[in-house]
Amino acid sequence: MRIVDFRITRFQFARDRVIGDSQVRADDAHVVALELIGEKGASGLGFAQSLFVPMPAEAEIERIFRFEIWPSLEGEQPLALVHRVTRPRGGNQRAWTLPFHEAIQVALWDLAAKQAGMPLWQMLGARRNRIKAYASGLDFHLSDADFVELFGHADALGYTAFKIKVGHKDFERDLHRLDLLQKVVRHDAQVMVDANEAWSPKETVMKLTRIREAGHTLLWVEDPILRNDFEGLRQIRQAASWVALNTGEYLDASGKRALMDADAVDILNVHGQITDVMRVGWLAADRGVPVSLGNTFLEVGVHCACALPDTEWLEYSFQNFDALVEEPIAIRDGIAIAPDRPGHGLELSEYARRELHRPDVLAASELGAPPISKPAPVSTAG
Incomplete structure (x- = not known):
């Protein structure tokens, strides 16, 4: 064809x-x-x-x-x-408009x-058709009331893991958000934070220590510092070993390989370019580095998540895109289910x-x- x-x-x-x-x-x-x-x-x-x-x-x-x-x-x-x-090569190595x-x-x-x-997940070699999804708020600009409503709704839907945005100029506000989250979700929830490169390496270690001292246990910290500061990322891994370091979101396939070469990642963050994800996922599997699927449009990344070994999580961020398709990817009780329909469904x-x-x-x-x-x-x- x-x-x-x-x-x-x-x-x-x-x-x-x-x-x-x-x-x-x-x-x-x-x-x-x-x-x-x-x-x-x-x-x-x-x-x-x-x-x-x-x-x-x-x-x-x-x-x-x-x-x-x-x-x-x-x-x-x-x-x-x-x-x-x-x-x-040459002039062919350029960005599209x-x-x-x-x-x-x-x-x-x-x-x-x-x-x-x-179904795409089968074509990619998956032996399973479901993966855990975590509730991601993209919540930095929400009021406290809207923040509580969003994550309370996610908890009621059966999600067991929640990621919030941090990196505010006033760190007390980050701690306040973690306190709010703790009050609104289940007591055994798993919690992640994402700073989107807002911190420096030393600042990251100090703030992760403050978070732990405030009584919060984190599953991972995501993109705390600049994407290509591999030495800084490696130092964070060593100095804050009680928190997994999830990073790689902003790097292309070559950058992700260099990140792993530098031993500067605990969980490699990949996204929606399926060919690239599978190739990078092969490299990660060869090195024993777990992979997580960050936001993919309409959760199409569920197919890669199911196919890659050592992949436990798919990000879901409650964006109102479902009206674009006849049948969105189903997520029930915090579990994303890849469709059985031919193609990505x-x-x-x-x-x-x-x-x-x-x-x-x-x-x-x-x-x-x-x-x-x-x-x-x-x-x-x-």
């Missing part, structure tokens, strides 16, 4: 809460759906998003995609592309698995095509109320 066409659909809508960390915040969703279409009509679906600025108008997105990316996909076999090893790397990998794997007639919803499609850039004031969930299908009966 060769790739013969593509379809671009632009979405823009309000989020149901502000999301962010110690460095960034986002109020709106700017998403593009990419569908790669095979010669027999099957399609593979991937998503690209911009966190901070609107994507260009749909016609411009399509023009850029057709010029920069389509020549490398047209007429190719998805099963060949997902395994192809290349080494860009728009963030399509993850969307392309996900769409290709979706199409390849459909061609094989297998996500199909663009008719509701999204009809109600959330935004060919042109809109001002935030024009977006209206955020989509909370996909409504019941509209009857077409006369």
Whole structure:
């Protein structure tokens, strides 16, 4: 089955809460759906998003995609592309104008698995179809009341592990948030903190010590310092050995390999570029380094999480994206379940095509109320 066409659909809508960390915040969703279409009509679906600025108008997105990316996909076999090893050189070693790397990998794997007639997790070699999910708040900019409501809701849904954002200029506020979390979730909850590079190595050790002295036990600290400060990360591992160090989120595949070479990570954080994740996951397995799946769009990372050894956790952050697809990834009692449907199991919803499609850039004031969930299908009966 060769790739013969593509379809671009632009979405823009309000989020149901502000999301962010110690460095960034986002109020709106700017998403593009990419569908790669095979010669027999099957399609593979991937998503690209911009966190901070609107994507260009749909016609411009399509023009850029057709010029920069389509020549490398047209007429190719998805099963060949997902395994192809290349080494860009010279002027070919450059960033694309728009963030399509993850969307392309996900769409290709979706199409390849459909061609094989297998759920993606099985095609990736998984022997299981479920993984523990932890509740991640992206909560730095929430009020205390909204913070408590979000994590109380997550606890009521059956989540047993919770990650909060830290890195505030006033460290007492970080401690206060941990105190609030302790009061609102189950007594045996596992807790993680994510500083998004807000600290220095020495500062990290001092603050982790303060957290422990305040009575809080952490499963891991995530990205406490600059991503490429491998020596600082290694020092944190040694000086704060009571807390696992989860990092690698901001590094590409080569950077993740260098991070492991430097012995500067306890748990390697990977994301949604499936080919890269599986290759890096192989290296991590060879070295005995556990992997965790950070945020992946609509939790498509559940397939990689199930396939990689020594992987225990998938991040879920309660973003209101479910309306984009007919059947989101199921999470029950804190367990994410990979679909049994061929491919990755996500199909663009008719509701999204009809109600959330935004060919042109809109001002935030024009977006209206955020989509909370996909409504019941509209009857077409006369």
